[in-house]
Amino acid sequence: MLKTHLKNTKEYQPGLSIDCVIFGFDDNQLKVLLIKTGYNDSWSLPGGFISKDEDIDTAAVSVLHSRTGLKGIFLRQFNTFGAVKRNQDHFSSDALAHFGISPEEVEWYTSRFVTIGYYALVNFSRAIPQPDNSSETVQWIDHNEVPELILDHRVILDKALETLRTELNLMPIGYNLLPEKFTIPELQKLYETILGRTLDRRNFLRKIISIGILTKLDEKKSNVAHKAPNLYSFDKEKYEEVLKNGLTQGW
Amino acid sequence: MLKTHLKNTKEYQPGLSIDCVIFGFDDNQLKVLLIKTGYNDSWSLPGGFISKDEDIDTAAVSVLHSRTGLKGIFLRQFNTFGAVKRNQDHFSSDALAHFGISPEEVEWYTSRFVTIGYYALVNFSRAIPQPDNSSETVQWIDHNEVPELILDHRVILDKALETLRTELNLMPIGYNLLPEKFTIPELQKLYETILGRTLDRRNFLRKIISIGILTKLDEKKSNVAHKAPNLYSFDKEKYEEVLKNGLTQGW
DNA sequence: ACAAAAGTGTTTGGCGTACACCCATGA
DNA sequence: TCATGGGTGTACGCCAAACACTTTTGT
Incomplete structure (x- = not known):
């Protein structure tokens, strides 16, 4: 979520972000697309901000597209996370200053954020993980072997999976997760x-x-x-x- | 949602609001608590803003409490609404100026808002509708006879009811909607x-x-x-x- | 006594669950 | 030929849906 392909922070809806839990299926495993930032070597969900002139659903589609190269995918909002302390103490002012981020932007990064959670079902073989820059790692990880995540991302991930399980009873799935031909x-x-x-x-x-x-x-x-x-x-x-x-x- | 018991707008999370669909049951009718503002005589869902030092769930509880006097009630987040144009052109700058609202606050009211939807199930007989001020009407209205609502509140209401219907299959209800003794x-x-x-x-x-x-x-x-x-x-x-x-x- | 609503029991069919056998293939 | 996994059919039991009669009470 750190400054990468960001526009000026003023163009974004303040205090609001998007986090995506992107599920793929490969090798008989349910996998999740995770990101390791160069910033502090910790894993996180792919996320992003919302342009002031952009619907939140559209913003979610953008995040998905920028990370997997995919469009027209099953994508669903499942919950909004807004505990006050969910992102407290995540970015230290010092560290941000060290990265050469302006005081104005430091305020942006250290302020309270509410995040809207989306989960996506994507075709593993067609998705191409796309790091923002060289210091970033984007990787599919088995949902049973997810490492420690930043902030409340673990909670978000769990809630996404719980939602997926519930919705499995209400709709068919598979079209978005499997290749065209399957057994x-x-x-x-x-x-x-x-x-x-x-x-x-x-x-x-x-x-x-x-x-x-x-x-x-x-x-x-x-x-x-x-x-x-x-x-x-x-x-x-x-x-x-x-x-x-x-x-x-x-x- | 207009200036009433508001603190200085700077103490609120910007661009983010809460809207509550409060259901009650009386006279064999499912009713919804609606508000008619003195501002422009149109009906709306009870809503509010989120203090910067307040969890979103807590903010929703506050809205519910301030409108019904109730606490410890069934309250559930069901969706977040964030189309760009959902609140475009709702407050005209002129009208706001007329109400003596400062330019700074005019910017607040006319800016883009994302709203988090909660629905509540409350005991009709115990709830006491509480208008913020004398120009406001707070009223229970049969869910089949809801008048035109501001913004996208109709969409929010419909989505709440749809969610309630789905969740009816996953959990028992009634405890929050009926009196202690019932048939x-x-x-x-x-x-x-x-x-x-x-x-x-x-x-x-x-x-x-x-x-x-x-x-x-x-x-x-x-x-x-x-x-x-x-x-x-x-x-x-x-x-x-x-x-x-x-x-x-x-x- | 009559109308309207409440209380109770039975039958039936479909679906979910459990289970056993045969087939095809690679080692 | 054997182990492993794929394909197919059947029997049972439970629960949901459909349905009819009796009971109570106010008018």
Whole structure:
């Protein structure tokens, strides 16, 4: 969140920021895109500020785009975090001065911030982590192996995951997280990983098929150990419809 | 939201406000607490600003308390609204000047605002609508008969109701909306009103009883036409437990 | 006695859960 | 040929939905 590609701070909505929890799925793991800043070597969620002439949703899209190169992605606001002390004592005036930041901007960075949390589901293979500068690291990290995060980002991350779990019962997911062609076991692994528990293979198949959002392809996955699983794709049209109307029954 | 019991605007978090959708239940109607300001005779949601040294949740509690006199109530953040043009052109500089507001404060009122939406469930009979001043009207209005509201307050209200409907499936409600003693038909009416559809009496009874949060009292409602219904109260302890753990099945 | 609302029990169907067998593939 | 994982079908049980009759009370 430190000065990077920033405009003059006056062009931003003061005291308000955006933090994104970006989920991806790879290697049967639910991963989160995290950033290690050169500033103090600590990990954080990708975030940004809100231009005064920009909707907050648009600002969130910008953050996502600038970090992954992706557009038109599933992105959802889930909570706003506004405890007074959530960012107290994060930036010391001295350190900021050391970076050559003006007193005016120091006030900006050290003032109280409320942050709006968004979570995104993105296609891991298409996303290209983009550091702002050379001193920054952008990396996918397994959600079970997230290191200590700055501020209340751990709380934000947990809340995002909790929200995702709840919303899993209200809408279909997978379209945004999986490649175009995928197998049922892969989809099941995704659900299991998010929910944190195992599901019965046969029941999962029946249920996911009954939703009517999958198209069975006349193609099998190749180069795999054991029996080759069938490939499926999402029926985008029906998928969107169910997304809008919601599921009647959860997991 | 106009200058009333305000401190100096500098003590508030700039560009950020709170709006509360306060629900009450009376006369078999779901009602919303609305405010008509003396400023321009239009209706709005009760709202307020956030002190720089105050958590946003605390600020929401303050708004609720100042409008209803109630404390310790069910209050929940549901969404943050931040379209750029949501409050454009609401206060004209001229009008504000006319009210004797300083140029500095005019800038405050006409600048871009992001608002955090909370919804509350309150006991109608205990709440005492409290106008800020004599030119203000605070009134309970049936949720089906809400007049035109300022800004995007209609959108906020709709979103609150939508959220309430969804969360009805995840948690018990009623404790905050009904008097201490109530009948099953009353509770059912509450659910029906929120959901906007009728429910089967017998199935409702079975389901609500099976949750295990009701205590059947040895007392019947008096002075009613027809057969006197039994009175119930909530088992607060079990109610809280279910609130925390969530329901497994919805309506 | 009649109307209106409250209280109670039963049946049925669908879905979620549990479970067993066969098939395909790589080692 | 064996281990591993994929694909398919069935039986059971519970709960939600649909539904009818009796009871109480005011008029």
